[in-house]
Amino acid sequence: MSSGMTAAAWAEQQVAAVRDDPSGRLALMQRCYYGPFGKAPRHLPYRRAAMSAMRWELRRGVLQPPFSDRPGSPWWRAVNERVLRDGCEAVALSGELAGSASSRTVAYWLSFAQYPTARAWWRAHNGSVVAGYLEHRALAETETAAERFFMNVVLCRVLYTHALVAAPRIALGWLRPLAPLLGDPRVGMAGIFLQLSRVLPDEYPLREEVRYYLRQELGFGRLLDFGVIVPRLRQLYKWSANELADPGLLDFIAGGSLTYALSADDSFWEPPPSRILDLVHRLLPA
Numbered sequence: 001m002s003s004g005m006t007a008a009a010w011a012e013q014q015v016a017a018v019r020d021d022p023s024g025r026l027a028l029m030q031r032c033y034y035g036p037f038g039k040a041p042r043h044l045p046y047r048r049a050a051m052s053a054m055r056w057e058l059r060r061g062v063l064q065p066p067f068s069d070r071p072g073s074p075w076w077r078a079v080n081e082r083v084l085r086d087g088c089e090a091v092a093l094s095g096e097l098a099g100s101a102s103s104r105t106v107a108y109w110l111s112f113a114q115y116p117t118a119r120a121w122w123r124a125h126n127g128s129v130v131a132g133y134l135e136h137r138a139l140a141e142t143e144t145a146a147e148r149f150f151m152n153v154v155l156c157r158v159l160y161t162h163a164l165v166a167a168p169r170i171a172l173g174w175l176r177p178l179a180p181l182l183g184d185p186r187v188g189m190a191g192i193f194l195q196l197s198r199v200l201p202d203e204y205p206l207r208e209e210v211r212y213y214l215r216q217e218l219g220f221g222r223l224l225d226f227g228v229i230v231p232r233l234r235q236l237y238k239w240s241a242n243e244l245a246d247p248g249l250l251d252f253i254a255g256g257s258l259t260y261a262l263s264a265d266d267s268f269w270e271p272p273p274s275r276i277l278d279l280v281h282r283l284l285p286a
């Protein structure tokens with residue numbers, strides 16, 4: 001690191017260097033978990049969830065540069081960049097480059113760097129993600145309806161997994177003793193909640209209608225979304241807005257529907273008739 005620049009400027013420089021290099025983005029994220037001096041054993045285990053999510057983005061091609069034969073998504077690239085930039089700035093501040101945190105989300109990453117816990121990691125990660133969603137809503141509006149639908153699915157799942165760790169009663173009711181382990185980003189279970197590869201093809205853009213992809217979602221994913229998360233949407237988003245100190249998050253929900261870049265009139269969030277879903281609702285009442 002150059003001692004002649006601020007932490008924010010250094011972070012911008014690092015991100016700019018990999019902006020059109022998807023594998024470079026992945027490597028930069030991995031380097032962040034080694035800290036400013038290349039050795040951060042308490043932080044390394046937390047890269048598991050972050051790297052898994054980013055590898056999924058790479059497989060889909062959403063991070064490809066605009067001049068690629070198959071250009072990526074301006075929205076996914078921008079949100080990913082926000083996470084990278086915030087993390088890089090926190091690393092630079094930890095390495096004692098000049099300046100103070102340029103945003104609340106950088107401060108969250110700095111808190112995680114200073115005292116790494118599962119709750120601190122989720123607050124930092126989701127703070128950056130939500131900030132990216134808010135900042136780039138206009139880009140989201142240019143995506144297909146299916147892509148916008150799954151932007152909402154991704155968001156509600158990362159918020160829910162955060163709640164498993166930090167608000168287990170909201171997330172899992174009477175099964176709350178299990179929740180912190182299920183949501184810990186250091187273990188493989190957290191990845192199950194974030195996994196969409198069994199629903200979405202590894203391609204971009206999505207060319208089919210939303211309901212085509214919903215028909216592909218069987219088993220655990222459907223039970224999670226419609227059996228556990230959807231009945232808790234209002235509680236989950238209200239809690240998350242408070243936890244992240246970002247009331248703008250509440251604009252992404254209306255009634256029982258998720259509305260980021262979608263209309264509240266869309267009926268995608270109506271649970272399909274299912275005896276198993278009815279059983280889950282009875283076993284885990286919201």
